[in-house]
Amino acid sequence: MVIQKENVIEKADTLIIGGGLSGLYAASILAAEKKKVLLLEARDRIGGRILSTQIHGFSTDLGPSWYWPALNPKVCALVNALHLTGYPQFETGYCRFQARDGRVVTMEGQPMDPPGWRIDGGMMALVKELYKRLPQGTVRLNHPVCDIERRDDGVLVSVGVLDEPPVCRIKASRVILAMPPRLAARSILFTPDLPTNLTQAMLRANTWMAGHAKFFALYDEAAWRTMGLSGQGFSYHGPVGEIHDGSCETGTPFGLTGFLATPALRRKDKEAMAPAMLAQLGTVFGDEAAHPTAFYYQDWAKEPFTATEYDLKSAHNHPEFHLPSGKTTIWDNRFHFAGTETADHLAGYLEGALASGERAASAVSRPVRDSTKIKQTQALPPAAR
The missing domain is CATH 3.90.660.10 (Polyamine Oxidase; Chain A, domain 2)
Structure with missing residues (x-):
């Protein structure tokens, strides 16, 4: 990891946190659309819970071993698009x-x-082929995120360890959080604090395989x-x-x-x-x-970048994770949730990971709400609006 001066802030259009299947898939979609994207992965490898x-x-x-062609159209389509072979x-x-x-x-x-x-080639073949399709320099390994701060004009993300000076800071227009919700709630400081019901929902979400x-x-x-x-x-x-x-x-x-x-x-x-x-x-x-x-x-x-102390009791059923009110986007459309636990269908499976990455990539294309103008308008008396 290259250590930078704390006062130096890099800039990125879309920043993805997490180099598992959902994060890499979202990055590949955005890269194919010629959008500038930067992906941060805490581990020294890509793949997340996919390990071969x-x-x-x-x-x-x-990690994951199977997909089910009768149930997983997105996985099947990706296997074909990447010219891989299933058996x-x-x-x-x-x-x-x-x-x-x-x-x-x-x-x-x-x-x-x-x-x-x-x-053929293990589930890691999916990860490797997606990675090959990203522009050089898109993925940065050994970059654990410790702090995410909402700003009026974007989101400031700090890399490093909580309670220590950040290794580097990156200012992004949009952020996709593609990591287990429970792990994010446990290991990342959010400023301002996320709503209590959202934080509790994240902590209650079982991390599959953890x-x-x-x-x-x-x-x-x-x-x-x-x-x-x-x-x-x-x-x-x-x-x-x-x-x-x-x-x-x-x-x-x-x-x-x-x-x-x-x-x-x-x-x-x-x-x-x-x-x-x-x-x-x-x-x-x-x-x-x-x-x-x-x-x-x-x-x-x-695995510290998969499990927390809350995961020592295994989940024996695939989790279903839904944000309060079904929200998968917060902070005026600047912050988007991905990761298989956030999928509406087949959460915990590869299919759910792809669906959530696709959803987050699509959300990035929607316009950002200007919260400053909204607040100023709301502050005006009715006759002046």
Whole structure:
């Protein structure tokens, strides 16, 4: 991060806070319209809750894994527009179920309805392709926003840490906040204070994935398939609660992936959690499953730019987030909310992220209300108006 003098204020037309899918999508829409946009991302990478680790040309999704063509027209359209390839989730064969006493039984498979699909190259392929379409210099990494101040002629955004001098300040005509509402309410100082009902709504909005942890194990062979199993499993015993086949569409590598059932407050780091997780995979799918060629683990509850202390209890249903009175724009059309939790439909999914980014980009094109003139007009007696 380049440190600038505090009294130096940069200027931007539209400033986007958050480099996840919704922020990048909004930026790509505005860039395609030849509008000047600057995007700030707190992490040292783009993608937000989309995270895929590359190994031998294969991407392991440690965040979102699926989209549903029957339900997600925006995702499908974007996959096609970016010239990416999707493939159906492998679900052929029987399912395993592990009871509370540890006993494992084989049962009929539980295929997704409607069918879920994966993207060749992982969900990170969406992020990378959107990023390629942005003008050079649009995205700035390692830029956490700590203060957002409304001004008569725009919005002043400070980058850095609260209660410390800002690293830099940027004055923007419009701002799109494309980050989890709860995280924003918890980590950013707003001046003037946001309305109490809006702040409370933001704090109550569950951040999807924030309380969860996910694993991905890779193998040279899919031993479970030769056993007639789909790779799907569910368990009430052990750290892992849900398992799916995460293999490449054609050939190696093969993979098992899924979610932990251990609550966030009881989870430890990868080194402490991995032995029990691998032992459980071996119990459910055979000894070969306990010995992957590579093993990845991501605990989202420990990500400071995703989760807050309020997220240590996982949300088991996809959240629905609506601002008071359905508002997604404040401050005389200068400040716009994005992010999947702010979507009217399919909040918490990739589809909701795209819908919210599209909505915010469209709102930026609407004229700004001049609050100064409005106040002056309201102050005049009726006869003088």
